[in-house]
Amino acid sequence: MSKSRIKTVFLCSSCGDQFAKWNGQCPSCNEWGTLGEFKVNTKSRSRSNGQTKNPSNLDDVLKDGILKSQTTGIREIDRVLGGGILPGSMILLGGSPGIGKSTLALQIIPGLKYNVLYVSAEESEEQLALRAKRLNISTDKIHLSTENNVELIIEQLALISPKLLIIDSIQNIFSNNVESIAGSPSQIRDCGQQLLAVAKQNKISIIVIGHVTKEGIIAGPRMLEHMVDTVLYLEGDSRFDHRILRSIKNRFGTTNEVGIFQMNEHGLNEVSNPSEYFLAERTLEVPGSAIFPALEGTRPLLVEVQALVSSANFGTPQRNSNGLDYKRLSMLLAVLEKRIGMSIGAKDVFINLVGGFHISDPSTDLAVIIAVASSAKDFIIPNNTVLAGEVGLSGELRSVPNMNKRVKESEALGFTNIIIPESNLKRMKKSDYKIKISGFQNVKEVLNHLF
Numbered sequence: 381m382s383k384s385r386i387k388t389v390f391l392c393s394s395c396g397d398q399f400a401k402w403n404g405q406c407p408s409c410n411e412w413g414t415l416g417e418f419k420v421n422t423k424s425r426s427r428s429n430g431q432t433k434n435p436s437n438l439d440d441v442l443k444d445g446i447l448k449s450q451t452t453g454i455r456e457i458d459r460v461l462g463g464g465i466l467p468g469s470m471i472l473l474g475g476s477p478g479i480g481k482s483t484l485a486l487q488i489i490p491g492l493k494y495n496v497l498y499v500s501a502e503e504s505e506e507q508l509a510l511r512a513k514r515l516n517i518s519t520d521k522i523h524l525s526t527e528n529n530v531e532l533i534i535e536q537l538a539l540i541s542p543k544l545l546i547i548d549s550i551q552n553i554f555s556n557n558v559e560s561i562a563g564s565p566s567q568i569r570d571c572g573q574q575l576l577a578v579a580k581q582n583k584i585s586i587i588v589i590g591h592v593t594k595e596g597i598i599a600g601p602r603m604l605e606h607m608v609d610t611v612l613y614l615e616g617d618s619r620f621d622h623r624i625l626r627s628i629k630n631r632f633g634t635t636n637e638v639g640i641f642q643m644n645e646h647g648l649n650e651v652s653n654p655s656e657y658f659l660a661e662r663t664l665e666v667p668g669s670a671i672f673p674a675l676e677g678t679r680p681l682l683v684e685v686q687a688l689v690s691s692a693n694f695g696t697p698q699r700n701s702n703g704l705d706y707k708r709l710s711m712l713l714a715v716l717e718k719r720i721g722m723s724i725g726a727k728d729v730f731i732n733l734v735g736g737f738h739i740s741d742p743s744t745d746l747a748v749i750i751a752v753a754s755s756a757k758d759f760i761i762p763n764n765t766v767l768a769g770e771v772g773l774s775g776e777l778r779s780v781p782n783m784n785k786r787v788k789e790s791e792a793l794g795f796t797n798i799i800i801p802e803s804n805l806k807r808m809k810k811s812d813y814k815i816k817i818s819g820f821q822n823v824k825e826v827l828n829h830l831f
Contacts, residue, residue: 390415391565397603398566418558418566447583449632450543453491456640456650457484459679460612460625462633465492465544468583469632470576472605474590475614480623481589483647484614485546486517488587494543495521497536501528501552501562515647528562530555530571534578542584547575549589550604572604605629616643617736622657623648627677637677655682655793658735664763668755671766671795672747673786674739680782680789682766684734685744687751689727697726703733704748705740712749712771719775720824722756743780745771746799749823750830759831766790766798767826775823777801783808791815799826 389398392415397408405412449464458464465471465488475481482500486508489496500508505524512522523540527533530553537545547553554562555570572588579586588608605611611629616622625639640657641648651657659682663669668687673680685704692698701709709731717724729752733739746769754761768786770778780786783804790798797816805819820826 389418389566391418391569416565418560418564450492450494450585452488454487454650455652456625457488460627460630460633460637460639460677461610462630462637465585465587466609466632467543467585468579469610470579470586470588470608471610471612472588472590472608473612473614474592476592476616479614479616480641480643480648481614482511482548483515484625484641485548485587485589486512486515487647489522489544490517490519492521492544495523495540496544496546497523497525497540497542498546498548499525499527499533499536499553500548501526502548514645528553530574534574537578537582537584545575545579545584545586547586547588549591551591569603572607576607620736622651622735634677638679638681655680655789658683659793662734665760667758667760668751670747670751670754670761671790672744673766673768673789673798674737674741674744675782675786676739678785680785682789682793682795683737683739685747685751686732686734687748687755688730689724689752689756692726692728698728698730700729701731703737703739704731704744708745709748711773712745713752715771715773715775715823716749716752719822720753720827722753724752724756727756741780742770742778743768743786745769746777746823746826750826753827753831757831761830762797764794764796765830766795768798769801769804771823777803777820777822777826779803779807787813787815787817799829 389400390402391398392406392408392411397406399407399415402415402417406414447467449466451458451464473481473485498508505526508524523542525533525536527536550568550571551563553571554567555574558566558570560566575586575588578584609631610627613626613628615624615626621643623641623643625641627633627635627637629635640651640654642651662684670685671682672685674683699706699709713724713729716722731748747767749771750761750767768780768783770780772778779801783800787798791813795815797818799818799820802819802821805817808817810817818829820829
């Protein structure tokens with residue numbers, strides 16, 4: 381028989397590790413002030429009496445057939461998931477409050493061919509029904525529950541036998557095995573482990589919705605991200621109506637893949653051509669505007685970068701960057717002043733990636749530095765030109781990966797000229813494209829060519 385006992389442990393809210401005594405600094409992740417005291421109800425388990433499952437042979441598993449993903453009918457979601465929802469997988473969907481996580485989870489259900497149990501610990505069944513009505517979702521496959529006890533949720537799974545379980549949200553679910561409030565690191569970890577065991581044993585797909593902290597990470601221990609198969613973040617800006625579904629971790633597909641959606645009164649609508657969507661309101665014949673082909677996962681996206689250079693009014697010049705790393709911008713401005721001889725040190729410089737994008741792709745360097753020069757000298761970059769390339773400290777242009785995809789996307793959107801590093805051009809066949817491809821060795825050559 382198993383005996384239960386209460387013991388005190390100290391859990392780190394950052395990494396999820398537990399320790400026998402308190403420390404000011406977590407020994408695992410070196411974060412300060414993250415250890416909290418929790419009382420845990422443990423059970424001493426005796427050895428199983430012949431109930432241990434024998435390990436499976438690889439050939440036998442292959443003979444039984446490989447599991448196939450179930451498509452959701454929403455191409456942007458299937459793209460990010462790597463083809464669809466795989467049976468037995470556990471997916472963590474994070475995002476800020478009100479960003480559209482619950483809406484996205486509901487919109488997945490109609491495209492599936494099996495029963496779904498939607499557990500909402502935040503809303504009543506009537507509220508969920510009203511949300512489904514607003515989204516024009518009408519199906520008998522959805523079973524609603526407002527239970528927040530993980531043990532009772534597992535019992536409901538046995539009664540309904542669904543193929544997909546949606547938990548909204550993990551911060552409001554608790555377990556009887558842990559003596560702490562719902563949302564604490566110990567509760568989130570224990571509930572996550574129980575749900576993961578159910579998913580693997582019964583081949584049930586589970587989507588766990590989680591809130592993010594002000595730092596932009598899933599609230600609770602980071603161990604939750606390690607135990608799941610896929611981690612998705614729904615990103616967006618309240619100033620814009622589009623949302624970006626980004627894959628941070630995916631055992632069954634490409635990481636850093638993105639899906640683009642537009643939010644309206646009927647929910648989230650997928651954007652089939654994001655490049656055309658983000659360039660629709662572009663102003664032509666204006667200095668400081670440049671287009672570059674960013675690569676998000678496997679998808680090329682044409683994004684506009686805007687630069688504004690003006691005289692500093694208060695003596696100290698400002699450096700304001702929206703969507704681009706501030707240190708990267710400082711490096712590009714130093715290259716422009718030192719290698720090109722353009723005086724920028726006493727000027728205010730403002731950079732904006734249109735659409736609320738936050739991109740770390742080094743291929744943006746050339747477009748940013750040319751946009752700054754265009755605004756400083758009041759020259760207009762040709763509207764039919766796209767720029768792509770990484771800029772080194774000596775002003776040289778370095779090659780960027782997947783240039784073929786970037787060139788094809790630029791050509792598909794009707795652009796007639798693309799400027800790339802010469803090292804990329806040497807590895808490409810110009811005859812494969814209708815767009816004019818120009819290769820240069822450094823930023824100075826590009827400026828002389830354009831201006």
